[in-house]
Amino acid sequence: MLDTIGTLARLGLAAVWLVSGGIKLVDPGQTYIAVQAYDVLPHALVGPVATALPLLELVLGLLLLAGLATRYVAWAALVLLAVLIAGIAQSWARGLSIDCGCFGGGGSVAAGQTEYPQEILRDTGFALLAVWLIVRPRTWFSLDGWLGWGREKVTGSGNSAGPADDYSTSIAEGK
Secondary structure (H helix, E strand, O other), X not given: OXXXXXXXXXXXXXXXXXXXXXXXXXXXHHHHHHHHHOXXXXXXXXXXXXXXHHHHHHHHHHHHHHOOOHHHHHHHHHHXXXXXXXXXXXXXXXXXXXXXXXXXXXXXXXXXXXXXXXXXXXXXXHHHHHHHHHHOOOOOOOHHHHOOEOEEEEOOOOOEEEEOOHHHHHHHOOX
């Protein structure tokens, strides 16, 4: 049952990153406007961040979809979500009227048209999926499982040679 929950968390979070990154990649001009609207980066960094963000989201999505290095990818996703939540929160605190641009669009909106609480709650929900995968990265239909991560190495005599690596031990123990 826990593996099924983890699989749903992994695939759900993969879908979030793939959709978000795909939409941003298709419309780089709007992504630039969205990043610029947060008004926290020096002008010289807006372009590189607007270019890198959708690529990072797509990589996270593809790795989660494949179930490869799930715990490590979940950590990266959690860090990115924390940065995005902080960006939304600082915009709200500073009284900016922007759309977060999380799933395309973004930029300035009319006063009263912001949805900061909903955006923060939504991203917090996504962060909880990442936390689940950090704590318990074992899932069905994953390259981690296919590669045998989580199994112990066996010597020619059939004796266990110990854990293959820290990640493997963690997966085997469900941590």
